Amino acid sequence: QNICFPNFRPSHHSLEEYRALKKYIMLRTRAARKQPSDHNGPGLSHGLPLQGLNQVDDDSRGRSKAFLPRSTLMALTLFLIGTIGVIYSRLSTKLRRHEALNPSERSKMKSSSNSQPKKSYDKSSDNSNSTPNHNTNKKNAVNDVQNTYSPTTNRTLHVIFSTDCSTFQHWQSYLFFHSAYKISQPGYITRIASGCKPEEEEKERKWHEENVQHDMSERYRIHFTPHFSGVKDATTGEVKGDYKFFNKPFGLKHFLEFGEFTGLRDGVSAGDIEGSGFKMKDPQAIIILCDPDFLLLRPLTDDFSNERETIISIRRKTFFQSKHHNYPQLHDDLPSRYIVDHGRPFGQTYGLGAQWRKFGLEVITGVNNSPAKAVDQSDGGLLYPAGPPYIGTAEDMYKIAVKWSEFAPGVHHEYPHLLAEMYAYCIAAAHLELPHTLVDSMMISSSGVGGEGWKFIQNIPSEEVCPFAMDFDHSKYPLPSVIHFCQHYQVDKFFFSKRKMPHDIFTCDFPLLVEPPMDIGSGKYLSFIAPNRPATERKSISPEKEKMEAFVVCALTKAVNDASIHFKTRHCSEGGWNDKKTYNLWSGKKS
Helix, strand or coil: CECCECCCCHHHCCHHHHHHHHHHHHHHHHHHHHCCCCCCCCCCCCCCCCCCCCCCCECCCCCECCCCCHHHHHHHHHHHHHHHHHHHHHHHHHHHHHHHCCHHHHHHHHHHHHHCCCCCCCHHHCCCCCCCCHHHHHHHCCCCCCCCECCCCCCEEEEEEEECCCHHHHHHHHHHHHHHHHCCCCCEEEEEEECCCHHHHHHHHHHHHHHHHCCCCCCEEEEEECCCCEEECCCCCCEEEECHHHHHHHHHHHHHHHCCCCCEEECCCCCECCCCCEEECCCCCEEEEECCCEEECCCCCCECCCCCCCCCCHHHHHHHHCCCCCCHHHCCCCCCCCECECCECEEEECCCCCHHHHCCHHHHHCCCCCHHHHCCHHHHHHHCCEEEEEEEEHHHHHHHHHHHHHHHHHHHHHCCCCCHHHHHHHHHHHHCCCCCEEECCCEECCCCCCCCCHHHHHCCCHHHHHHHHHCCCCCCCCCCCEEECCCCEEEECEEECHHHCCCCCCCCCCCEECCCCCCCCCCCCCEECCCCCCHHHCEECCHHHHHHHHHHHHHHHHHHHHHHHHHHHHHCCCCCCCCCEEEECCCCEEC
């Protein structure tokens, strides 16, 4: 039934009669408003050509009975306004959800909507609650397991990162997965969670399945390992401390031995682990070992042959071009020289130098003639001071993991400080005679430090730094692969630090972060004030420093907000989640 003509049935009248009736009602309504009559009805002739229709009577005030009373119209108007408001709210929510999707998923949705026929509505399947039905995990998850291969070598990629089971690394893990989702990172992406108690493991597994694997990709996994971070007395074997960075070498080894796609199995054939009686399921796979405090800006791969997006120091380039060194696999004129392969791992340049050569290598390696002892100072600083992302074949990375986990306790005993496990990696690689090709451009971390990809950031026009960081496009300006946000970043009072981030940021009730103005990085804000310090302690910074810090602050703030919106729009009741940008990391308060 037509809402304006409740008794009208189009099937009982011709189209011409319907149009005439509609015109008649409109004319009588206008006339009734303009020329009310107290005895002759409205100032309008009843001679309209309405053959076959009865005339409509007037009421005592000369109004057509077909015209609804004012109170009814008012109620109808309010009803329509309310309906429009509900529709607008739902469309806004859908828009926010759409904006939270990565570009590939948007295109998938568009193509599927154009190609698939619409399904009829089934009331039994209707669910008005906006919380996803996790019993349909396999149906609703982003089923893109085909996107697991390197676009260059067609080898399976495994991007992994090591964590403990703390809430501090819980939110970092979610941000890591979401940043990988946004840039369509190929490969399996696995969080290695070490040392979880049984109840923590159950909770983390369920949360991961519902909020990561279900909502982002079936390729996003979690792998649990025993507790590895205890520091043992060299004589008694008693645990006397904790060094959480042991989780990285031991977690990598555990993943490569017991992982679903990478684990070891019995047999003697290609891929055998020397002397172990086991072989790897996929020794050709590419392992990319990261840290949890990474924000991915463009996909990590095994191919560094594109000069536009790869920076290798001139000193190393000269070394590789020379024929007068003892590493034939590193000669610059080899085909596929800058593609990861057996015997040719890659890594990000770190400022470790050849410091590892000064450790007691005989004690640490357990042999007197370790090949690590034969590496001179020059080669030690050119080929081994690698850090995450570490990239190598599964076969090479397993060899490194075995020796890395073997050497790390000895290095920590001699050097019980932050970088002990990184020095142990250098020694393991040198002991195995696996020199690394070190790349400067995979990472930015500490603004202005050499050996990082800050050149890319400096090449972005100053007025575009923050807008570009919030909506980066590698095709427009080349970017480093990741931001390693292990420092404090600040321009004026706009600030980011992982240590200041509330651990419950990805929940329904917690607000979004206050976002910086779009003009930071432009040269307008050449100072900063440390969090919660008085204005008298303001310190000056250079335009270059402002630009670098602004890029990181803008990129990380927007990334956290995007990840938060992604979570909220999928797991919070409609209209029941906090979308206000009111939490200020600088002050640690909600504004």
